[in-house]
Amino acid sequence: MPSASTKAPTTLGAASPSPSAETGTLPADERTSPADSRLSPGAPGYRRMSFALFAAGMATFALLYSTQALLPAVSAGFGVSAGAASWTVSAATGALALCVLPMSALSERYGRTTVMRASLAVAVVLGLLVPLAPNLESLVALRALQGAALAGLPASAMAYLAEEVRPKALVGAIGLFVAGNSIGGMSGRILTGWVAQFGGWRVALATVGVLALVCALVFRAMLPAARNFTPGTLSPRTLARTVRGHLADPLLMRLYAIGALFMTVFGAVYTVIGYRLVEEPFSLPQGVIGSIFLVYLVGTVSSAAAGRLVARLGRRGALYLAVTTTAAGLLLSLAGSLVPVLLGLVLITAGFFAGHAVASSSVSRTARTGRAQASALYQSAYYLGSSAGGTLGAVAFHAGGWPGTVALGLLAVVGVVGLTLYGTYAARVQERGLATA
Secondary structure (H helix, E strand, C coil): CCCCCCCCCCCCCCCCCCCCCCCCCCCHHHCCCCCCCCECCCCCCHHHHHHHHHHHHHHHHHHHCCCHHHHHHHHHHHCCCHHHHCHHHHHHHHHHHHHHHHHHHHHHHHCHHHHHHHHHHHHHHHHHHHHHCCCHHHHHHHHHHHHHHHCHHHHHHHHHHHHHECHHHHHHHHHHHHHHHHHHHHHHHHHHHHHHHHHCHHHHHHHHHHHHHHHHHHHHHHCCCCCCCCCCCCCHHHHHHHHHHHHCCHHHHHHHHHHHHHHHHHHHHHHHHHHHHHCCCCCCCHHHHHHHHHHHHHHHHHHHHHHHHHHHHHHHHHHHHHHHHHHHHHHHCCCCCHHHHHHHHHHHHHHHHHHHHHHHHHHHHHCCCCHHHHHHHHHHHHHHHHHHHHHHHHHHHHHHHHHHHHHHHHHHHHHHHHHHHHHHHHHHHHHHHHHHC
């Protein structure tokens, strides 16, 4: 089998995909034919598919981050520190990170729809059991199992869309799925915040479980059957060879690290912010703290603007702007009044989503073969960053208050800058070598 990735291009974004080395043709997701059976806007099933995946994305992220806005209440309920309570988030995202790659292999063998339906069903059942956890240890264990189950959705959804939707409609279809992710993550946090204020954190988690159950039933009823899936015979040896090829690509490794570092900042900030706002001088109620996650809407805008930023500034320029915005938000959040703190969260969120959009889109452009595995590796790094950021951010907060969490975030931002500067240097060295060859 050919190497899973080719020689790294000299910029963060490679040229458009080249013909396959094995077949001499474009990848299947970029070919069209007169009898193309894939869906497009206006075709029967396209709207059902879009709505089904929107519901799946909403359920996934509502469940995955369901405890994040409740961490102060969980700490109080079990009498534990912020660092211990943060594991209810980190265990879920960490398990998802570890299981994305195996789930992508299962979807190649057993089908995208089968894996997505089974994953969401198991995650919902666990979501209904989570509020019954008698202690922190069992809550963390249930959350880890839930994260592992949810890994089947991101591992399969993009491949399903690439196979079932025509290329010209693919961006819009993926956009709806991502919108479901964003809205699910935001609404889940807001919902739990307000319900917990009046009914406690267990009732809040039960409410998210019921919401996810409704979304799962909609998904199962509306998702069209796959018409273009061909079962693969992806052996462990082949998978390992593909993964090794990606991990040997310096550019892909930089992109994975950039995604993880951006998510470290984001995970740390949003895991700890509730603890800061519930204390003096803010003393905000739980419902208002949950509503802070409306700031996520800024991320939707900045993600959409990332393409225009890349066109104007280039990929490295867009990354520099993203990290500068994130760093400015971290520093602004150190203020002692609510308005600058909220503005700081806006800047952090905008910078994170823009940087994540640039890095994640560069992965699929860079990997010439094994793109599903390349994307799965990025998602693994991304969610490991979330898990590490949540735990380390809480530890830093316990040790040094909010300035400690900000220091951790700035350290991660410096890492992104260093990787991007090194990428610029490596590209110039390569260009000089080609010029003298």
